[in-house]
């Protein structure tokens with residue numbers, strides 16, 4: 100657990116009240132807190148004193164209030180989730196619609212491109228024709244010029260005079276002049292015809308060029324529209340992803356809220372009338388390191404100064420965690436998936452611990468409660484009430500609950516010379532991972548350098564991490 104620990108830990112004791120209204124903080128301080136089952140038992144028989152009868156009446160009110168608050172929380176979460184569901188459905192449909200709009204525009208662009216290709220090939224053909232016509236005009240002009248040059252050579256520069264003088268009679272003269280004119284006129288007509296054709300082709304070409312320009316403009320507009328539609332689709336997708344994440348978080352929160360006392364009881368050691376000494380295990384020497392890795396945050400402060408009641412060992416996901424000594428499992432539950440942790444996540448018991456274990460051991464006459472938080476869901480190898488031997492696999496490290504990444508958070512409570520049986524029955528009636536030492540900055544008043552057991556030890560010292 101990282102920076103947010105001090106906030107979440109303060110509420111560890113009462114998992115499902117963490118997220119509900121402030122009025123619960125008033126309840127949190129009372130003697131029923133965490134002892135609900137014992138009080139249910141105590142109050143379900145006739146009371147011998149009026150003092151107890153009053154207490155039972157108070158408990159009944161408290162219990163009913165808790166239940167109502169829990170139900171309110173669940174129904175409020177349900178409402179939030181269903182509202183989100185609605186939004187998600189609408190957004191998903193919008194994203195789909197937007198994607199199909201992008202596709203439609205893409206089709207238009209493809210059609211634009213095909214038309215432009217076609218027009219380009221038409222323009223190419225027209226250019227060829229125009230060039231051919233121009234060549235034909237040039238050729239005809241060249242022929243005319245050549246002929247005139249030839250005629251001038253024979254007729255001389257003073258062409259009209261030569262014709263007049265060289266003509267045998269008027270008719271011959273007229274014929275000669277007329278012939279010359281006819282030749283020129285015919286040429287001219289042909290040239291005009293070709294020119295006309297060329298002009299026609301040029302007109303066609305300019306119309307094609309105009310069409311092409313218009314099409315290119317349409318294509319550019321379509322491309323712009325596509326870019327915009329794509330951007331809108333992306334933004335809608337981002338929002339959709341955000342909503343989905345929110346829904347996941349709400350689902351997770353609801354699951355956490357639903358972890359009520361009975362669920363906690365289910366995962367807690369449940370031994371009634373255990374004969375004294377049935378858990379007479381002892382270990383001598385030091386406790387072993389439960390997991391190997393580098394220390395990312397010491398106890399009882401984070402490097403930035405915030406209160407941190409445990410030791411964080413940074414390890415990659417699914418690193419084995421072993422029992423540091425012989426002992427018995429007090430609590431074990433793995434309700435969440437291995438890599439589901441994030442800051443503010445309240446899953447698990449105590450809230451925010453994700454998949455968690457607490458075990459009891461006794462080393463050289465001192466009893467310890469040892470906590471392991473944020474574990475993996477798979478290969479969770481022990482159950483409440485199970486005896487474990489030193490070095491036995493408890494489970495794997497994970498990234499669950501209130502975390503910023505994969506790590507194992509270790510806490511050690513020194514219970515002094517408390518008998519194992521006493522410790523078990525005390526845990527059964529309180530389910531208190533802190534053994535009365537509190538959480539957050541309140542926990543600092545209960546460290547072993549300040550007061551006697553039960554008190555918080557530096558896990559670094561107990562496990563020999565330093």
Ligand SMILES: [Zn+2]
Pocket residue numbers: 100101104396407409410411508509
């Ligand atoms: Zn931590």
